[in-house]
Amino acid sequence: MPLNSQPEAALLAALGGRCIVLIGMMGSGKTSVGRPLARRLGLDFVDADAEIEAAYCMTIPEIFAQHGEPYFRHIEQRVLARLFAEGPRVVATGGGAFMSAETRARIAEKGLSIWLKADFDVLVRRVRSRANRPLLQTPDPDDALRRLIDDRYPLYALADVTVVSTDGSHEVAAAETMQALMSHLNVHPVP
Secondary structure, X not given: OOOOOHHHHHHHHHHOOOXXXXXXXXXXXXXXXXXXXXXXXXXXXXXXXXXXXXXXXXXXXXXXXXXXXXXHHHHHHHHHHHHHHOOOXXXXXXXXXXXXXXXXXXXXXXXXXXXXXXXXXXXXXXHOOXXXXXXXXXXXXXXXXXXXXXXXXXXXXXXXXXXXXXXXXXXXXXXXXXXXXXXXXXXXXXX
């Protein structure tokens, strides 16, 4: 799909230079939906966790293990502030980023937030076998995931846009996300 096609151009104009910021639980599809969404819009895609790992030369689990979650959240805020300041792009945040009032305020100022909302069963299927989820490294990861959902979903619900994340194609999910953005921004391109 060409960058200058009518819906994409109208959506970019309505964004007014803001970032599209994907929020949601681990496994909700922020990266897998963010990449094709960015491609459709001709924007760069950035995974905040990957940026943190590159900047600190450590994996997220290593940062958690060596420095703890509060330290990780602090550097996450710094990296996100830098990413938002670099201009319009699609940014996939870590699952806990939106829990910070400071980060939510920065997203509201510099971006438009989209919650990729996934049911527990979808999340479990996607994250169960991955060892790179420090908050699930417990004797009962399913219970830990349920508690995270209970804690986070009320704040995720503050996002500008909510898109239900299912087990469908990433391209279809990106198209649905774009439609939800257009609806939120009241973008109706001329046919």
